């Protein structure tokens with residue numbers, strides 16, 4: 371459990387640096403959280419030992435590796451390249467306990483894996499994790515015959531999955547309007563269910579479809595047959611998951627704050643390793659940043675974003691890429707015209723209620739930001755010095771850093787919360803600024 375960081379004195383907060391002049395930086399961004407944690411799960415369920423190259427090492431991915439290790443999987447640094455992970459599947463074991471931290475991918479991807487273990491698996495996490503929605507996953511597992519002997523009222527952490535070594539599988543309805551991870555978490559393990567799985571989404575909206583496409587793609591790459599030809603219905607056939615040697619793409623969403631800096635400050639920021647094609651929603655950044663005033667070029671695998679220091683507001687439906695919202699909101703607060711962000715009601719169940727957190731913090735700095743039913747309206751105003759509170763949310767911290775580029779005297783509380791997906795954020799940020 372972590373305690374509230376809101377009580378920290380301001381002088382313990384990180385002074386977000388301003389830029390001395392236009393940027394000219396190349397930023398190497400570590401591996402994707404979403405891909406690393408999917409590959410770890412699939413490697414753990416595979417038919418032999420596998421390897422992850424360029425895997426992200428951060429709080430979320432270490433928690434995933436530790437959780438899978440607690441279930442009996444051997445996950446070790448490779449002898450020749452210690453930054454690679456070697457994964458050797460074993461019989462999945464309970465009893466076990468899993469610390470989810472604040473990681474949506476751990477709490478939503480592992481219950482179906484735990485159902486395949488041969489004993490009970492108890493899940494818990496940070497205080498904030500206990501507020502993140504889980505019920506659709508637990509209800510779906512129960513409908514598939516899995517025992518859930520313990521869960522907090524309403525279907526939250528902590529809960530226990532009564533693993534019995536096998537899951538029947540079959541057909542299930544899931545309302546995934548609260549998170550795409552409810553779908554991904556069931557599909558990832560479904561090839562190991564006796565009857566596979568047919569999953570039908572029943573809600574009115576579905577966020578983060580690229581992340582579901584990512585799940586389908588990594589399953590297919592591992593030899594699993596997936597039918598996604600009908601909108602909002604997925605069929606995973608039972609069968610082996612092939613062991614693989616994979617390279618993880620850089621985390622394009624984590625590239626966001628660095629690329630955004632080029633707009634705010636002017637100059638150019640380059641990110642190498644940008645994939646020619648990808649399911650990561652961060653790929654949408656280039657087009658979004660162009661609408662906000664950037665020039666972008668993809669030269670080989672290097673994405674370059676150039677700006678002039680002038681940022682334009684925009685009207686943007688972000689339902690496919692909600693994890694970009696804090697970065698775009700920070701840019702919007704520094705823009706020359708208002709911004710409306712839509713389609714992101716589900717951000718209320720992210721690391722914190724991100725709509726509330728962004729509106730509150732931008733307003734506290736003198737800006738104008740209001741919540742709507744499914745997003746934010748941000749009207750730029752001159753911002754003043756202050757401390758951005760981060761609510762244990764890595765993307766609130768990186769959003770604060772973006773604001774600090776333009777606002778003297780801005781501090782970011784608990785910047786170490788960036789370790790959730792980017793442990794060296796501060797070093798990388800100073801490195802970019804030169």
Ligand SMILES: O=C(O)C1=C[C@@H](OP(=O)(O)O)[C@@H](O)[C@H](O)C1
Pocket residue numbers: 403404405474475548549550551554577578581692693716
């Ligand atoms: O599957 C994944 O790896 C993710 C899915 C998305 O979740 P939501 O659909 O809950 O937004 C995204 O925001 C999160 O950062 C990562």
Ligand SMILES: C=C(OP(=O)(O)O)C(=O)O
Pocket residue numbers: 472473474475693720721765791
């Ligand atoms: C929503 C996010 O994380 P999680 O995987 O914990 O849901 C995020 O990284 O923006």
